[in-house]
Every structure is written in C-alpha cells, then in structure tokens.
Amino acid sequence: MQGQVVANMFFEPSTRTRSSFELAAKRLSADTLNFAPGTSSLTKGETILDTAKTYLAMGADMMVIRHREAGVPHAIAQEMDRLETNVGILNAGDGQHEHPSQALLDLFTITSLLDFEYPRLKLLADKKIAIVGDIVHSRVARSNIWSLTASGAEVHLAGPPTLVPQEFAEYVQGTGELVETSHGTSGAGEKKENFSQPSIPNRRLFLHWEVEPALKDADFVMTLRLQKERMTAHLLPSLREYHQRYGITRDRLKLCHPGVKILHPGPVNRGVEISSELMDDPEFSLISQQVTSGVAVRMALLYLMGSGKS
Amino acid sequence: MQGQVVANMFFEPSTRTRSSFELAAKRLSADTLNFAPGTSSLTKGETILDTAKTYLAMGADMMVIRHREAGVPHAIAQEMDRLETNVGILNAGDGQHEHPSQALLDLFTITSLLDFEYPRLKLLADKKIAIVGDIVHSRVARSNIWSLTASGAEVHLAGPPTLVPQEFAEYVQGTGELVETSHGTSGAGEKKENFSQPSIPNRRLFLHWEVEPALKDADFVMTLRLQKERMTAHLLPSLREYHQRYGITRDRLKLCHPGVKILHPGPVNRGVEISSELMDDPEFSLISQQVTSGVAVRMALLYLMGSGKS
Amino acid sequence: MQGQVVANMFFEPSTRTRSSFELAAKRLSADTLNFAPGTSSLTKGETILDTAKTYLAMGADMMVIRHREAGVPHAIAQEMDRLETNVGILNAGDGQHEHPSQALLDLFTITSLLDFEYPRLKLLADKKIAIVGDIVHSRVARSNIWSLTASGAEVHLAGPPTLVPQEFAEYVQGTGELVETSHGTSGAGEKKENFSQPSIPNRRLFLHWEVEPALKDADFVMTLRLQKERMTAHLLPSLREYHQRYGITRDRLKLCHPGVKILHPGPVNRGVEISSELMDDPEFSLISQQVTSGVAVRMALLYLMGSGKS
Numbered sequence: 001m002q003g004q005v006v007a008n009m010f011f012e013p014s015t016r017t018r019s020s021f022e023l024a025a026k027r028l029s030a031d032t033l034n035f036a037p038g039t040s041s042l043t044k045g046e047t048i049l050d051t052a053k054t055y056l057a058m059g060a061d062m063m064v065i066r067h068r069e070a071g072v073p074h075a076i077a078q079e080m081d082r083l084e085t086n087v088g089i090l091n092a093g094d095g096q097h098e099h100p101s102q103a104l105l106d107l108f109t110i111t112s113l114l115d116f117e118y119p120r121l122k123l124l125a126d127k128k129i130a131i132v133g134d135i136v137h138s139r140v141a142r143s144n145i146w147s148l149t150a151s152g153a154e155v156h157l158a159g160p161p162t163l164v165p166q167e168f169a170e171y172v173q174g175t176g177e178l179v180e181t182s183h184g185t186s187g188a189g190e191k192k193e194n195f196s197q198p199s200i201p202n203r204r205l206f207l208h209w210e211v212e213p214a215l216k217d218a219d220f221v222m223t224l225r226l227q228k229e230r231m232t233a234h235l236l237p238s239l240r241e242y243h244q245r246y247g248i249t250r251d252r253l254k255l256c257h258p259g260v261k262i263l264h265p266g267p268v269n270r271g272v273e274i275s276s277e278l279m280d281d282p283e284f285s286l287i288s289q290q291v292t293s294g295v296a297v298r299m300a301l302l303y304l305m306g307s308g309k310s
Numbered sequence: 311m312q313g314q315v316v317a318n319m320f321f322e323p324s325t326r327t328r329s330s331f332e333l334a335a336k337r338l339s340a341d342t343l344n345f346a347p348g349t350s351s352l353t354k355g356e357t358i359l360d361t362a363k364t365y366l367a368m369g370a371d372m373m374v375i376r377h378r379e380a381g382v383p384h385a386i387a388q389e390m391d392r393l394e395t396n397v398g399i400l401n402a403g404d405g406q407h408e409h410p411s412q413a414l415l416d417l418f419t420i421t422s423l424l425d426f427e428y429p430r431l432k433l434l435a436d437k438k439i440a441i442v443g444d445i446v447h448s449r450v451a452r453s454n455i456w457s458l459t460a461s462g463a464e465v466h467l468a469g470p471p472t473l474v475p476q477e478f479a480e481y482v483q484g485t486g487e488l489v490e491t492s493h494g495t496s497g498a499g500e501k502k503e504n505f506s507q508p509s510i511p512n513r514r515l516f517l518h519w520e521v522e523p524a525l526k527d528a529d530f531v532m533t534l535r536l537q538k539e540r541m542t543a544h545l546l547p548s549l550r551e552y553h554q555r556y557g558i559t560r561d562r563l564k565l566c567h568p569g570v571k572i573l574h575p576g577p578v579n580r581g582v583e584i585s586s587e588l589m590d591d592p593e594f595s596l597i598s599q600q601v602t603s604g605v606a607v608r609m610a611l612l613y614l615m616g617s618g619k620s
Numbered sequence: 621m622q623g624q625v626v627a628n629m630f631f632e633p634s635t636r637t638r639s640s641f642e643l644a645a646k647r648l649s650a651d652t653l654n655f656a657p658g659t660s661s662l663t664k665g666e667t668i669l670d671t672a673k674t675y676l677a678m679g680a681d682m683m684v685i686r687h688r689e690a691g692v693p694h695a696i697a698q699e700m701d702r703l704e705t706n707v708g709i710l711n712a713g714d715g716q717h718e719h720p721s722q723a724l725l726d727l728f729t730i731t732s733l734l735d736f737e738y739p740r741l742k743l744l745a746d747k748k749i750a751i752v753g754d755i756v757h758s759r760v761a762r763s764n765i766w767s768l769t770a771s772g773a774e775v776h777l778a779g780p781p782t783l784v785p786q787e788f789a790e791y792v793q794g795t796g797e798l799v800e801t802s803h804g805t806s807g808a809g810e811k812k813e814n815f816s817q818p819s820i821p822n823r824r825l826f827l828h829w830e831v832e833p834a835l836k837d838a839d840f841v842m843t844l845r846l847q848k849e850r851m852t853a854h855l856l857p858s859l860r861e862y863h864q865r866y867g868i869t870r871d872r873l874k875l876c877h878p879g880v881k882i883l884h885p886g887p888v889n890r891g892v893e894i895s896s897e898l899m900d901d902p903e904f905s906l907i908s909q910q911v912t913s914g915v916a917v918r919m920a921l922l923y924l925m926g927s928g929k930s
Contacts, residue, residue: 005333009428016674019653023678026651033329046577054326057601058333267666291677341646343639356887367911368643452778
C-alpha cells in the first residue's frame with residue numbers, strides 16, 4: 001500500500017486500537033497521519049465534517065475514526081459518498097454504538113481455535129458464548145452480539161439489571177428477532193427505528209441478571225471493561241460487590257465447558273471484571289491473542305478497503 | 311529526500327498546516343520528527359533556540375516552525391546562520407506576522423485557474439482580489455497582501471474599523487507605497503522600522519470599512535477566519551452582526567465578477583465569515599483545492615530547501 | 621532493521637531522549653510506535669505492565685521506556701523474561717535511578733576526543749572528571765558515576781550539602797568501595813541492599829561541598845540540570861546564589877586542566893548551572909556533540925538488541 005495515506009483520527013483516548021491501526025498501516029507500507037485532538041483545529045471550533053474534508057483534500061485514502069458520539073464515522077462516510085469520493089472510512093469505535101474491528105478480531109481469535117471443515121455457513125454453530133458485564137454502555141458488546149449471533153453462536157448476556165436493562169432486550173428485539181430473558185420471555189417487540197443494526201434471522205440471544213446461567217457450559221466467556229464512572233452514576237454499589245457477583249474467577253469457571261477460554265477487549269481492571277491471576281493464565285486467557293489478532297485483522301481491513309484503488 | 315530529517319516544530323495548535331507539512335515530507339520519503347510542546351522539554355524551561363539547536367545536533371536538515379510570537383522562525387534562522395549550518399528553516403506561521411507557505415499555496419491555487427502565456431511578469435495583472443475580515447490580526451492577510459500585490463493584483467481589504475484600523479494603512483504605507491482608503495487617501499507615510507516587510511514597487515492596495523466596494527467586480531474573494539476571542543476583547547459586537555455586515559453570502563457575491571471564486575485558509579466558522587451553503591458549493595469555493603495545493607506547494611518548498619544538500 | 625517495531629513509551633516529558641530514540645529507530649528503518657500517556661489507556665487505569673504486554677502482543681520487538689518511578693523498566697524486563705519473550709527493554713531514564721543511554725553517550729563523547737591505542741582496559745585512566753550540581757536527584761549522575769569510575773576515571777562530585785548529602789556517600793559506599801569526601805573520609809560502609817548498582821573494584825570517587833576542589837585540574841566538567849522545583853522544597857536559597865557558588869563560569873574554568881571540556885545532559889537553565897556565553901562557546905562546550913552522539917549510540921543500542929532476531 002505504498003503511497004496510500006491512512007489518517008488515524010482518534011477523538012477519544014486509546015492505546016491499543018490506535019496503535020494497532022497505526023502498526024497495521026505501517027506493516028502495509030502506507031503513510032500514516034495521526035490526528036491529535038488536543039493540538040488540532042478542533043480547539044478552534046472547526047466541525048468534524050470539515051476536519052474530515054481537510055484530510056480528504058490532503059489526499060487521505062482512508063480514515064480510521066474513533067469518536068465519543070455514536071454515528072460520527074457513519075456521518076463522515078455519508079458525506080464522503082455525497083462528495084463522490086472513494087475514500088475509505090473505518091469505524092474504530094463510536095460512542096456506545098459499534099466497534100466493528102473489535103468484533104472481527106474477536107471472531108478471528110475464537111474461530112482460529114476451532115477445528116472445522118470449510119465451507120461452513122455458521123462458524124460458531126453449537127457454541128455457547130457468555131458476554132458478562134456492562135452490556136448497555138458497551139460498543140464492543142453490541143458489535144459482538146451482531147457478529148457472534150450471525151455466526152450461529154448462542155449468546156448469553158449477563159450483568160446487573162442496571163447494566164443489562166430490560167430495555168436492552170427490547171432494543172435488540174427492535175430488530176424483529178426472538179430474545180429470551182431468564183426473567184421471562186418477551187413477546188416479539190415492535191420494530192423500532194434504530195441506528196444501523198441490521199436484522200439477523202434466527203438469532204439466539206439470552207439475557208440474565210445472574211452470571212451463573214450465562215457461564216453454564218459456555219465455550220467462551222467475554223468479559224467487558226467496567227468503567228469506574230458507572231459507580232459514581234449510582235449504577236453499581238461498589239467494584240468489590242460487582243466482582244463478588246459477576247467477576248470471572250477460577251471457581252465460576254468450573255460452571256463452563258471444559259477448555260473454556262476468556263476474552264476481554266482491554267484495558268482490564270484487574271480484580272474487577274476478572275481475577276488477576278486468571279487474566280494471566282495462558283490456559284484460559286485469550287487476551288494477548290486478541291491484541292495480536294487485532295493487528296492482522298486491521299491489516300486485512302485496510303488492505304481490502306485500499307485494494308479498490310491503485 | 312530519503313535520509314533527510316524534517317523536524318515539525320509546532321508550538322501552536324494546527325491541523326492542516328502540520329499535517330500538510332508532515333504528509334509533504336513523507337511523500338518525499340524524508341524522515342519526520344514531530345515536536346509536541348506539551349510533552350517536551352519546554353515544560354522544563356528550555357529556550358526555543360536551545361530546542362532548535364538540539365534538533366540541529368540530532369541531524370535535522372530542515373525545521374518547520376510555528377510559534378505564537380512573531381519572529382521566532384526568523385530568530386532561529388539567524389542563529390543557524392551564525393552557527394554556519396545549512397539547516398533549512400520554514401516559517402509555518404509566526405504570531406500575527408507572516409504565513410508564507412499559505413500565501414504561496416493561495417497564489418498557486420489562484421494562478422492554476424488562470425489561462426495565460428508564459429513568461430509573464432505580473433501573473434495577476436488585471437485581477438481584483440478582496441480580502442475580507444480580521445485583517446489586522448491575520449498573518450495570512452499580511453503574507454497574501456505581499457504576494458498578491460507583488461504579482462500585480464489590485465488588492466482590496468475590507469472589515470470593521472476595529473479589525474482594519476487606519477493604523478494598518480499606515481503600517482503598510484510604512485513600506486513607502488501608495489495606499490488608498492475608501493475613507494480618504496493617506497499621504498505617503500513616513501518610512502518606519504518594521505519587521506521584515508520588503509517594499510513592493512507600484513503596489514495597488516485599498517482599504518474599506520464596508521465589504522461592498524471590495525467585492526465589486528472582484529475576481530477572487532479571500533475570507534479570513536474570525537477568532538471568537540475578538541468578541542470578548544470588544545472588537546466586535548456579535549458574530550451575528552459581523553455576518554450581517556461582512557459575511558460572504560450568495561447575495562453579496564452578485565457584486566463580484568462572474569465566475570468569482572472564494573478562498574479561506576481554514577478552519578472556517580460556518581455562518582460567520584461565509585454562509586455554510588456557499589462554503590460547500592464547488593462552483594464558488596476553492597477551499598478544498600487550497601488544502602490540496604498546500605501539500606504540493608510544501609513538497610516543492612521542502613524539495614527546494616533540501617536540494618542544496620545531498 | 622526493516623520490519624522490526626520499536627515502541628517508544630515515554631511516561632514523562634522529554635524532547636531530546638524521545639526524539640533521539642525515534643530518529644535512531646527511523647535511521648535503522650525500524651517501525652516506531654509512539655506512546656503518548658495523555659491520550660492512552662493509562663487514563664483508563666490500565667497497569668503499566670499490562671500496557672507493555674499489549675505492545676508485546678502487537679509485535680513490538682523493543683520497548684524504550686521512560687518513567688518517573690525508579691525500577692519500572694526493570695520490572696517490565698522481568699515480566700518479559702517471565703513470559704519467555706525475547707523483546708528488548710531499553711531504560712530511557714527511570715526516576716532518580718538510572719539513565720544508561722545518557723551515560724553511554726557521554727562516555728562516547730568523551731572518549732572520541734581522546735587519543736589512545738587499542739586495546740585499552742581503562743579508557744579514562746589518568747582523567748579527572750567533575751560532576752557538579754544536583755547529584756542526589758540525578759539519574760544522569762548515578763549512571764555516569766558508574767560508567768566513568770568503571771572506565772578508570774577519578775570522579776569528583778560537587779554541590780551544596782542538600783544536593784550532595786553525606787547519605788549519598790554512604791549509598792555509594794553501600795557498594796563496598798572506598799569513597800573519600802573533602803569533609804572527612806568515611807570508613808568502608810556496611811554493604812546495603814540497593815537497587816541494581818553493581819560493585820566496581822577500585823573505584824575512585826570523591827565528594828565535595830565546594831566546587832573548586834572538584835574543578836582543580838579536571839579534564840572534563842559535567843554540569844547537571846538544576847530543577848527549579850528544588851528551590852520550592854527549600855533545598856536551595858536561590859538560583860542566583862546557586863550560580864554564584866556552583867555555576868560554571870569562565871573564571872572557575874581556569875582552575876581546570878587546559879583544554880577542559882564541559883558536558884551537560886540538557887535541557888540547560890542558562891545562567892544557573894553554567895554561564896550563558898560559556899554554554900555557546902565551541903572551544904569548551906560539548907553539549908551539541910552529546911546530542912549528536914546520542915543518536916549514534918542509540919542506533920548502536922537498538923541494533924545490538926535487535927540483532928538477536930531476524
């Protein structure tokens with residue numbers, strides 16, 4: 001990809017996603033431009049669309065965008081289409097909405113452990129995957145729910161009611177699919193207008209307010225980062241109590257299928273989402289593999305987006 | 311320019327100029343070093359000249375310098391001469407003084423639209439160019455006044471009296487040239503000591519406190535960024551009133567020559583200097599072309615400065 | 621070193637060391653990743669070891685680490701050994717502990733001026749070197765004391781009692797060697813547990829509370845940066861008084877051996893550690909050569925660490 005320019009536009013703090021995209025671009029010999037909001041014209045009041053158009057005019061072939069507002073990468077992509085450019089827009093995480101490259105690297109990490117014959121339509125058929133933690137605020141959860149159920153897995157969400165609210169079941173139902181909750185099956189919800197969540201036929205998704213039914217016989221456990229700010233917002237009594245009720249520990253892991261593996265998008269609060277020693281145990285933890293997969297998957301994404309050009 | 315080192319030393323926030331120079335350097339295969347004042351030894355009290363000498367000693371072949379104080383790049387260049395180095399110093403904007411690469415890219419953007427035979431001494435003879443807005447605080451205006459009048463254009467400055475003060479006419483007159491104002495022609499001013507503004511013979515420069523006489527039959531309109539801080543300083547009643555009296559709108563554009571084009575150095579305050587829809591209208595707006603020209607012009611500048619070396 | 625990844629992890633402000641390592645890596649054609657703590661996951665509470673493991677998993681071959689806490693690079697190196705990786709860890713300055721690449725570049729700068737036949741065991745035999753200033757808080761001093769005495773030089777430390785305390789003599793004695801102070805020779809101290817300071821046989825190290833005995837017949841004078849925060853902490857009466865008693869001036873230099881040279885790790889407080897005009901005098905000052913040596917020495921370090929890999 002020599003001569004192609006990848007603009008990394010991270011409007012939010014990030015170590016791994018930013019570095020991962022930057023390294024992916026460098027490994028493909030693309031030129032990178034790093035956008036640092038603190039030293040940029042955003043402090044002068046320029047709109048985000050105008051910033052994107054500036055990078056377009058400079059010759060950026062791809063923009064990797066993270067922003068705290070849901071929909072920003074989408075809005076930039078629409079503007080780029082309207083201007084009839086063929087610049088590639090990659091969503092590197094937008095608010096609480098989506099984090100698609102994370103879901104793809106998680107899927108790649110999981111499926112690279114599995115043994116099956118190609119072609120196979122449903123890569124994760126017969127697999128049970130538990131996603132545990134702060135579901136409602138997590139773009140990682142949203143993107144994974146989409147990719148994992150679409151790949152045929154049975155996905156079980158678990159967390160305290162404040163972080164896995166009944167409304168979230170309805171939000172998912174809004175796409176027209178059956179969702180069961182361990183506290184009563186909801187009828188098919190009315191189809192609601194929502195962002196850009198496509199409908200997946202026959203998806204199997206379950207909600208729990210205890211962690212144990214989610215972990216039972218699970219093949220993979222995905223823990224999510226618990227943001228400490230949630231406590232201030234009175235959504236949690238304490239980190240200690242959260243760990244006692246929902247933290248992944250060696251004891252709780254006995255409920256899972258033998259050979260269960262643990263994922264975490266990072267950065268980890270050790271001793272909160274997961275016990276510190278379990279995080280470091282290579283028998284269970286896939287956390288390092290996720291980071292390694294991240295560079296490979298992002299190289300693939302950049303390459304695919306760039307290959308339309310010459 | 312493989313093996314040559316370009317140090318980007320931006321002591322002030324910048325999206326487009328910094329990225330533009332960085333991309334220009336990368337396109338020429340030069341190595342770049344980015345200087346971020348927030349994480350640098352400046353927080354430890356080092357002088358700017360010593361910082362520059364540090365980059366020199368590391369092997370920087372060129373330094374691209376932006377600073378909030380007028381004259382900083384000049385002072386560094388003098389020091390580099392005194393030390394008998396052949397490092398190249400590029401002024402990327404110094405205080406309210408000069409922004410030469412911006413004026414060159416503006417000139418390149420304008421002349422690339424014109425149709426004439428080479429060689430031609432006065433590229434912009436018979437062209438009228440209006441520069442509208444906060445003239446007195448603008449390094450972009452100062453550099454453009456110099457390059458546009460030197461290229462033979464008739465340049466008309468327009469803005470409220472607080473932003474285009476009578477003193478500014480005298481400052482320009484200080485170089486010994488005739489300046490007319492729509493509120494009375496000044497006699498030839500006394501030659502004053504001033505920074506590094508060379509004298510241009512026969513320059514044609516006019517000042518107005520209303521926008522209409524500047525726009526009348528103009529071939530190009532250059533709008534300048536209005537810094538919102540000016541309002542706090544009581545130089546402006548309100549942004550809304552500024553837009554009503556001086557903002558470039560589709561209506562006001564009718565005063566201009568047919569085929570008039572609009573420039574803006576960015577970042578733009580939409581709806582203040584220029585109406586939002588006009589900014590996006592490719593029939594009139596050259597704003598994207600300016601950004602694109604910026605990379606090309608800066609590549610040329612780096613190449614010319616670097617070609618003295620091997 | 622094409623394809624190798626150097627992660628520059630600077631948790632503390634730095635102009636020269638960070639840029640020096642970055643340029644060294646680029647000159648060797650390695651890919652660099654710059655870690656900026658302000659925009660990173662550290663703001664989300666990730667531990668430093670986990671940040672390092674993230675860069676490891678991304679494929680970093682080397683990590684260049686600066687941190688305000690002594691021992692952080694060592695702790696990361698231990699963790700990397702425990703994980704049986706062969707990633708290289710370079711200490712770019714840890715707290716008040718060590719700054720080994722600075723000591724190596726100082727040694728390289730000094731020895732490149734000397735004329736001797738190879739092989740020679742004690743490069744600096746018969747040389748007297750004065751280190752003047754804030755010894756106790758300086759990682760540069762600690763690393764240089766080690767490398768210079770190991771190279772056979774006679775090293776004289778000088779500074780006010782608050783910055784060269786008696787305890788420092790005991791700390792050095794803790795390694796089992798003879799230390800003389802100009803205010804009475806201490807008996808051989810008890811061997812104490814200390815960080816990672818190896819013992820050097822026959823080292824010749826002297827402490828003084830006045831600058832004159834240290835400068836007398838010195839071949840090299842190394843001045844140290846005086847951090848202005850020391851004054852607030854009541855360790856110094858005033859910068860002015862410090863300069864009067866310990867500042868390196870043209871007059872004081874007459875005490876030294878003819879042909880004496882001055883070093884300073886930078887950034888310099890002009891007129892405090894050293895008079896401004898002396899700093900700029902190429903007859904005496906090696907400050908620019910130190911910066912130039914820095915890039916070469918760091919290239920060598922990266923190359924040596926990287927050559928175990930292919």
